[in-house]
Amino acid sequence: MTHIHTSICRICTAHCPILVTVDDGVVTAVTGDREAPLFEGYTCPKGRALPAIHAHPGRLLRSLRRRADGSHEEIATDQAIVEIADRLKDVVDRHGPESVAAYTGTSLGVQHPTGSRVAGALVRALGSTNMYSAGTIDQPGMIVADAYHGVWLGGRPSFDDADVWLFVGTNPIISKQYLEENPARRIARALDRGTRIVVIDPRRTETARRATLHLQPRPGEDAALIAGLLHVILREGWIDRDFVAAHVEGVDELRAALAPFAPQAVADRVDVPVGEILEAARLLGSARRGIAAPGTGASMSNPGPLVPYLLLALTSIRGFWARAGERIDRPNVLLPPNHARAQAHPPYPAMSGREMRVRGLEASVAGLPTGALAEEILTPGPGRIRALFNLGGSPATAWPDQALARRALEDLELFVTTDVEYSPTARLADYVVATKLSLETPGITQGTELIKYFHFGYGFAQPFAKYSPAVVDPPANADVIDDWQLYYRVAQRLNLQLSVVNFFGTPGGVAEAPVEVIALDMEREPSTDELL
Numbered sequence: 001m002t003h004i005h006t007s008i009c010r011i012c013t014a015h016c017p018i019l020v021t022v023d024d025g026v027v028t029a030v031t032g033d034r035e036a037p038l039f040e041g042y043t044c045p046k047g048r049a050l051p052a053i054h055a056h057p058g059r060l061l062r063s064l065r066r067r068a069d070g071s072h073e074e075i076a077t078d079q080a081i082v083e084i085a086d087r088l089k090d091v092v093d094r095h096g097p098e099s100v101a102a103y104t105g106t107s108l109g110v111q112h113p114t115g116s117r118v119a120g121a122l123v124r125a126l127g128s129t130n131m132y133s134a135g136t137i138d139q140p141g142m143i144v145a146d147a148y149h150g151v152w153l154g155g156r157p158s159f160d161d162a163d164v165w166l167f168v169g170t171n172p173i174i175s176k177q178y179l180e181e182n183p184a185r186r187i188a189r190a191l192d193r194g195t196r197i198v199v200i201d202p203r204r205t206e207t208a209r210r211a212t213l214h215l216q217p218r219p220g221e222d223a224a225l226i227a228g229l230l231h232v233i234l235r236e237g238w239i240d241r242d243f244v245a246a247h248v249e250g251v252d253e254l255r256a257a258l259a260p261f262a263p264q265a266v267a268d269r270v271d272v273p274v275g276e277i278l279e280a281a282r283l284l285g286s287a288r289r290g291i292a293a294p295g296t297g298a299s300m301s302n303p304g305p306l307v308p309y310l311l312l313a314l315t316s317i318r319g320f321w322a323r324a325g326e327r328i329d330r331p332n333v334l335l336p337p338n339h340a341r342a343q344a345h346p347p348y349p350a351m352s353g354r355e356m357r358v359r360g361l362e363a364s365v366a367g368l369p370t371g372a373l374a375e376e377i378l379t380p381g382p383g384r385i386r387a388l389f390n391l392g393g394s395p396a397t398a399w400p401d402q403a404l405a406r407r408a409l410e411d412l413e414l415f416v417t418t419d420v421e422y423s424p425t426a427r428l429a430d431y432v433v434a435t436k437l438s439l440e441t442p443g444i445t446q447g448t449e450l451i452k453y454f455h456f457g458y459g460f461a462q463p464f465a466k467y468s469p470a471v472v473d474p475p476a477n478a479d480v481i482d483d484w485q486l487y488y489r490v491a492q493r494l495n496l497q498l499s500v501v502n503f504f505g506t507p508g509g510v511a512e513a514p515v516e517v518i519a520l521d522m523e524r525e526p527s528t529d530e531l532l
């Protein structure tokens, strides 16, 4: 029997609406859903590969336990959970609750958002505060820069209302960052409308190839180049004087700090022709509305929050913020309404005051620094992390310094991961709990509404939401669970009460919204639908 189901791809935050062809219980094709007007049938090769992902011969269908010699053997998932709970209790009894940590990677956060909520509840119920995430590897500078600069509570204008877009180290056509829905077509339409697109990127990316102006600085020199643009904009007086007078402080200090970044000096330093620097500054300085958007490239190759901070400064002196009466960009559908106000929120502390045990590092508004996690595992003394849950991440390959990461993961007394394949991280785990693939479990677009509070490159341009029930069952011979069930069942065995915090309860940002703490029924296991 052939059925075609409407669903959503959950491989990335775009959550493209898809049509899934299922033949006799097997996913055989995925195409874009042309009935979803916002996306116009768009999918990328990853989404269209969902049938191959579901049918992959390396798919993990059963959980694994590590043997003494480092190899793995199959274990019933229920038995794995019992053993994990018992070993976790032993670690907590001997080392205290702060010896337990969890790390959330990008896969779980997007594909199975219930997993990180319930895992967080387990870590809290154990008495630990050690929640780490990929957010401090990727673009923590965005969140830190907001704290240093202050936040405009009205948000930004819509991309579609802006007449200049500046992308720095980001490639939306491939990453979907900033343009979640059908990015190439949105760029083509914007160019047709007369929008000017400026890309700063050492690489001639797919987005750069379509740009009005592509500046190709030496790698790692984005900040100097943007400083040069700001220098010109201030020198030429291309500032929104009314907005600055009403809402902005520190322009004279900014001007003084940028004095060394005259166009020719910057051109020599970053290896971009001076004429291109002047032209980019003119496009930004003459626009009525603009958006300046940094990406992962700028985050990883420049010092900390410098690039996002400079782009916030540019946004403020040009008055590129949404004003009273304008429509709210990226409105909520499943989350409560976002209450935008045309008002500045002053800078706030970027650092949390919580000191790490290594290198004098400190947690920031972006969270505990994952860059310190391997050393927190390896460094002896009180507070040393001895048990780690990996939630859909890839610590063995994604943490900075892979050799150090591997040593740390091998040093843990208990390392538990969920996975759908025998990945480099799974190979190092004491227990690998086999979990469902995305089309085998319900999905919802709510997470994408949340992420925009941390990074304005996410969220849907128009009111859009979709829920999808599971489309197929796992293979008949599989012993797999939803990710969240691991943490719930471990808590059950340890007689812990779990309370999940709703999406607005996630720390960070200054969103004004209700935080709801929901106690889970620990007698009767909820369904994934109930959690969603």
Ligand code: SF4
Pocket (backbone or CB within 6 Å): 009, 010, 011, 012, 013, 014, 015, 016, 042, 043, 044, 045, 046, 047, 048, 176
């Ligand atoms: S863009 Fe993201 S959500 Fe859309 S098909 Fe590709 S991976 Fe899936």
